[in-house]
Amino acid sequence: MSFIYILIVSFLTGIFASMGLGGGMVLIIYLTIFTKVGQLAAQGINLVFFIPIAIISLIIHTKNKLIEWKKIVPTIICGTIGVFIGSILATSINSDILSKCFACFLIIIGVKEFFAKTD
Amino acid sequence: MKKLFLYFLGLITGIINGLFGSGGGMVVVPLLEKAELEPHKAHATSIAIILPLSIISTVLYLKSGSFELLSALKFIPGGIAGALLGCLFLRKVPTKLLKKIFGILIIIAGVRMLLR
Numbered sequence: 547m548s549f550i551y552i553l554i555v556s557f558l559t560g561i562f563a564s565m566g567l568g569g570g571m572v573l574i575i576y577l578t579i580f581t582k583v584g585q586l587a588a589q590g591i592n593l594v595f596f597i598p599i600a601i602i603s604l605i606i607h608t609k610n611k612l613i614e615w616k617k618i619v620p621t622i623i624c625g626t627i628g629v630f631i632g633s634i635l636a637t638s639i640n641s642d643i644l645s646k647c648f649a650c651f652l653i654i655i656g657v658k659e660f661f662a663k664t665d
Numbered sequence: 666m667k668k669l670f671l672y673f674l675g676l677i678t679g680i681i682n683g684l685f686g687s688g689g690g691m692v693v694v695p696l697l698e699k700a701e702l703e704p705h706k707a708h709a710t711s712i713a714i715i716l717p718l719s720i721i722s723t724v725l726y727l728k729s730g731s732f733e734l735l736s737a738l739k740f741i742p743g744g745i746a747g748a749l750l751g752c753l754f755l756r757k758v759p760t761k762l763l764k765k766i767f768g769i770l771i772i773i774a775g776v777r778m779l780l781r
Contacts, residue, residue, distance in 0.1 A: 554743070556743030556747065559743075559747060560747020560751060562751070563744070563751070564712075564751030565708055565758070567763060567764070568687070568688065570686065570690075571687050571771055573740065574687055575770075575771070575774040586731045587732035588686070589731075590686060590723070590727070591732055591737040592686050592737075593722050594734060594737035596687075596715070596716075597719060597720060597723065599744050599748040600719065601716065602745060602748050602749065602752070603709075603748050603752055606749075606752040607710075607752065612709035612710070615713065622717055623672075624676040625678050625717070625718045626675075626718065627676060628677065628681075629682055629725070630683065630721070630725070631683065632682060632685075634725070636685070636686070636731075637725070637726065637729040637731055645778060651681075652771045652775030653779075655691045656768045656769070656775060659691075659764045659771075660769060660772070662761070662764050
């Protein structure tokens with residue numbers, strides 16, 4: 547039975563992730579609420595999960611000329627610095643506190659997405 | 666000024682991606698739209714930003730022993746199938762509707778996690 551759940555959840559997550567619509571959150575929510583995986587481990591699983599999907603999505607989106615490669619180089623460079631700060635924070639604070647922070651982040655994004663005016 | 670904005674955008678996206686192992690896209694997509702990318706391009710381009718950041722986060726998480734690599738593998742086949750479908754429909758789906766559904770779902774999940 548859990549095999550079917552895994553398939554459904556990962557399928558839905560893949561759809562959202564490939565559209566840049568926050569698929570990762572779906573997977574983390576499933577893992578932390580419906581299975582006994584801890585917050586930090588769920589985040590790690592999601593990161594690994596995202597990599598092959600992102601590669602496939604990128605290949606297809608590039609073919610469809612949907613990616614503006616030139617604009618994003620500075621963003622990626624600064625993002626790398628940010629990732630170090632974020633990852634060190636995540637792996638050093640208590641998993642319960644991290645989970646509460648994540649919950650607040652979900653609510654903020656949820657409200658924002660719900661009231662979003664643009665596509 | 667615009668360039669400075671793209672640097673700042675990267676820093677914030679990186680921190681969120683590292684801290685929550687997700688959600689970078691939620692920050693980067695609206696900001697890319699502000700930088701005058703049309704919505705579908707912003708969604709697709711966000712993945713090009715998040716991918717390298719996610720690879721770095723993964724390495725840092727693995728180094729700290731936060732999770733086991735093998736536990737993630739079972740989710741990948743279904744995820745790839747979903748991604749292929751998602752890519753096919755990205756330019757056709759009314760993302761506004763998807764956002765409403767998604768918004769409600771994660772608000773419920775967030776409240777549930779807070780009250781746990």
